[in-house]
Amino acid sequence: MKKWTYCIFLTYLMLGIYVLAIAIKTPFISLTLDTTNGQAAIMDSYYTSWAHQKNIERGDIVLAIDGQPALENRSVRLFSLIRSAKQLTIQKTDGTIQTIDVKHIDMPEELYLQILFPIFYFLLAFGVAIYLWQRNKDNPPTFLLTLFLLTCSLAYISTGASARGNLIGQIVIGLCIILCMVLFIHFLQHFFRYLQIKWAYIDSKWLYFSSLVIPGCYFLEGFIPSFREITPLLNLGIFAILVLYAIYILLTSYLRTKLAKIRLIAIAFIIPFLPFLIFFVTPEILGNKPLLHADIAALFLLFIPFSFLFIQVNERLFDIEYQLSRLRYYSTLAFFSALLLTTGIALLFMGQLSVVHVTSIFLLVFMVMMASFYIKERIDFKYRKIIFSSTGNYVHNLYAAVQRMGKAKNQQELLERFKFEITEKLGTTAFLIRTVTEDTPAPMLGSYYTKLLLHDAGDEKIMLEIKHTLQKEELLWLELLALYVSMSINNLQQIEDLVLEVQHMKNTSDTPLPWLDKLLWNIIEKEKSILAQELHDTILQEQLHLARELDVLAGTPIIQRDTILDIREQLLNATKDLREYCENLSPPLLDTFGLQIALKKLIQKVKIRADFLVSSQIERVEFQDATLHLVVYRLVQELLNNAIKHANATEVSLTLRAIPQGFILQYEDNGVGCDIEDLIQSSASMGINGIRERVRAFNGDITIQSRHNEGMHIFIQIQEDGDSYDEHTYYR
Template sequence: MAMNREVIVIIGAFVVAVYLTVLNVTYPLIGIDVVEKKNGDVVVSGVYEFGWAEQHGVRPNDRVIKINGKHPRFHNTVKKYHVIEQAKTITIQRRNQVQTLRVDMKSHGVAQWAYYILLPTIFFVFTIRFSIFLLRLRPHDKSAIVLIYFLLLMGLCYVSASLSAKYEPIGRQLFNGIFLALPTVFLHFVYKYFEKEKKVWFAKTTVFFLYGLNVSLVFALLTAPFHSIDETNVLLLACLINMSSVFTLLAKGWKKLQGDALQHTIKGIVFAISSSTIPFLFFYSFPMLVMKKWILPAELTVIFLFALPTVFFYLMATDQLFQLPFSIGRLKYLGLFALFPSFFIMIVYNQWIRRSSKWAELVVLFSVVYIIVLATFYIKEWLDRKWRAKLRMQKHFYEESLYRISEQLKKQRTVEGAMYCLEKELQEILDVEKIEVIQSINEPLSFEYNQAHWANIVKKINGAPLSIGRVMEHRSLFVVFIGSFHETSLWLVGKKKRPLSFRTEQKDWLSTIVYYTSMTIENMLKVEELLKELDRLKETEHSISFTRLMFQWSERERKKLAIDLHDTLLQDLILLRRKVENLLVQPLYVEDIQKQLNDIEEEILDVIDVTREICHELRPPFLSQMGLKQAISQLIARFHLRTNIKVKWNVHIQAKLGEEQELAMYRIIQELLNNAVKHSQASTIQLVLDAQDEAVQLCYVDDGVGIEMEKLNDHHDNLGLFGIKERVQGLGGTCKIASSHGSGLEITVTIPL
């Protein structure tokens, strides 16, 4: 529904623009100011440079005898505004000569068509095409919708501006309303866009206040009696006030978003509105209010409006605004940006260098200028690629440096190591004399420096928000904020060998490399905090659940590894064995080859057995298929095959064990047997597993060398027993260990059901 509404708005704007264009074509801008003498004569007091009258020889002090066959004082625009517009015939008397001039479409000059019809029409087509493009890609984005309204209003404002100059009632009132509303609508778009990004810096009430103020002003202009106010001056003054508000708020946003991801967006928006409006404000509006005379005519200054949609399109194409999913060919991209400078150069040339009244000459002029501008853009891109390729051949190319330090930072385990890598890379890449890291900008530096230069940098730091990687420099000194870690700030301070400012690519590289280092340090500290937190959890009441979780995770990893081994290595070996079997049945092989193949088969069988045993140890399949007792039987059988230790075992399971308890008991027995082989030097092991209604209990006894109880808590020397205790505690059970050196080992494990 919302999209349908916007489509209706676009269609409505198009219909209005067509109607206004028809009116524009009907009447040229005559451009005659008149004054009525005491004797009743109407005399020309001024002739506008770009008007029809200037081109047809009307001069100041000419007497106007008739307009449309009637006395001039009865003509509507003369009576209300003291100008001659919307006339079909004008009778002029100069000295004793009387001349009747016909004002019609044939008498339109080239300048009239260019300034009042062609350029406004092209601009409106540009804005309406832009609006459709934006609506198609962002139909539900409120900020995009407001921007569409702004673009359409700006196009209608340009089209209706010439009608306002011609004092056509509908066009003039429409222009007044749009002209006053445009700055506020633009500010509304800025608010909506940055509100969506949660970075807005001014209140919504500011926008509504400006809306209300401008609506009141439009109403005052509509209801004010003729000649009671100077309408043009009111509009120009209101425009200056509105734009001052816009620029003030944008300046605050620029300052607030320094170092933010949106800083390029706000800069682009500021550039767009500045480049499109400042020529009109400074070369027409302000001089007209102060000196009653423009420096540049409005017809020339409004051409800069083309810059606004052009810059906005650039911001969208470079993902700095809206991040739209679209692509555009290189020729279309450069061709679009070549339009505005081509129009501007053509008009300036025609206006001040060589004025032409023939359309053919203007078309040729525009074509030549457009081709030159387009070729210039292409040559610039070619040179950029060429020099960029040469830069890549340099020893210390910045991208290679970023890769190099990122590899070095990955190997660091301390903050000091990371800072050493950073300082070393800076010394190698930049032309610097000294580098050091400080914790406060107020602490003295270890090297000699200019106090005034340092004071200037400190002033910049205190006057701007901190952002990681921001480069601040003054003459030979520079400072980069690395970050705040555990309430400690780190600053990189350096002294250049020459007092030259960093180039843009150097600043970008320096910001990026410092940001890399900052992230590395932050991650180091987070890992360190995490390890401390894990140690703390082991000592608290959360230890049981934590340990249980760790063993569950371990079992999942074992299961995954067992499946991978079974599905890859084991299957490959089985397939290899089958191939060897096929070779053995071939009668063509001689006896020695068959013997070798028999040996290969035996080796493969051994590998298969070992692999299968590893899989069983990683994830015993018997637990879910045969039960715990059978799994233990298989485990002890394999144990007897590889050791000389005798195991006496007995299993009594009279209660239902959960999968977790079964797996835990199997793992504990497995670990006890492995531990016996490695450390106990035992000849006999006794195992008794008893599962009753409330608990399952395992008793282990061997006749080995035992263990000194005071060394039991040494995790490194007794990792197996420590793991058993952790696993049992994770299930809420107990593990009692009794032993002394030379008297064997006795372990009792109890796990509740």
């Protein structure tokens, strides 16, 4: 996957640089000509203000384009159109001849819409794609989302090269506007599986054939020139059908499920593509004049990187409400700031800027400010310890205070730590924590007391009273910390009650507590049942078989030495199996030599008894929590046992990689695979469910992908700090 990803990014950079270089090399002018009289007479100009500025009028004769005769130009011969030029030689109606140098700076619309905006989009899309890929390297939906973003970018930045008649630019834009839609629908199909929503639409793999139509049309143009008129319409037609189909999928699925995640994706897709479809594509297909030129209608595509930056699929979407609130907040700030700045620029250059100029400036400023806000947020978070003082950074201090107070072992120690935090943070000792036995009276008018309830036990209340003027941030900090103290006191009292109850049971030798007895009994019986089943299916059966052989041997007059040695060998094998069970219950190598050696020994044993090849890459991992070593060992053990019992594979791959404060465990086989939903319902799912429950217990993340006859792929990630992704299982 990494090699393919690098190739894709490299291809994107090479094609992007090439089509942008074509656009930068020669200015786009689009002069419509009349060549019926054997002369290239100007009929119309795409940039009327530029033509007026250069004194180019209807009826002028174009004699030469970049020093070459006008009628020898390929675009003039085929389409009666001058697409681009650096220099024009024109004969006026009065017979005078003038030479016009064409520059990008003379046509601001062309400079912004075909040079600056595409360059900005090119870099922005590449940056967002790298960001998504780094966060979710092994996630197929995110990979498809990245490809969608890159193909949209290529389609947009190729408009300049295509408009100039460059064949590669035309092929790139024709292929990418179709391929981006297919990739988006393919992404939706994967995402629906993640949401466990039935995909009731066409399998996306069949849609990829539609992207082959355009290269085929360009191939036929070499033999059938009339295809030059059919290809653009066919291209736009397929694009329109795919856009409408994607909108249909999003709307029908949202109406069926009412999921906010689908609503977010629908908004992020419809806003950029629907205006382009309505204002340009549809009129063009119907043979009418587009309501907006292609380069202007395509400006809406600039919203795609910002929209889909929020749709990150590594087993989840972002917290949507939180992300939408950030988007609304930053959008509001950016909108009004861009509006004020654009208004100021328009007033400063009154009469010199067209509506297109002003709109372009507004969009550019808006997007730059949006990106700046998000970049500032990341920089502020990274350097928060530098730009905020220890007394002003209340959020960071609250987290640190909770960490310190969480080490308290009883209520008295908790309250002492709470007092210390107040003294250190607020810089005052004018407060009191006391227990009251009656309702707290309302504070007297004019009093400086701030009163907070820390604990309410009915007849008794623990109150914090502080005679100190508090700022808003200080009061919020104190209220949040008091809330934590209140919950901690409740938890500590419950623990103390349980401890006292158990201690009382021990001292009085009374009947054990029912709940404790039931819990311990269930745990012990469950483990005994598992062990009994394993011993019954293996060693016990072997012992019964040996007992029958001894019965037969006892009835024979002559005891053969070979038979005795064979029975002895079987007894040794049974003893060896029993020793392995004991090692599995408590792996001795794990404590003696560490996790890496223990896993390698386990894999060696599996290689001996399994009928498949095992390839492994086990890195050295270290954890602060010693139980995680046993967790990793049990996960690997269960995965390999599952492969032996159910996979029917010929090759099994196992990789253990260390990451900051955790590990990643990847398992793959080429076995029979399964339907995950059917597996969960069957008895064979005990191993898989055991793995899932073990991962969930440590706030980990597990991905299971499998289909019939396509093997099984399992991805597990656990981090000690609890910052791993939300728990889920993604089924493919």
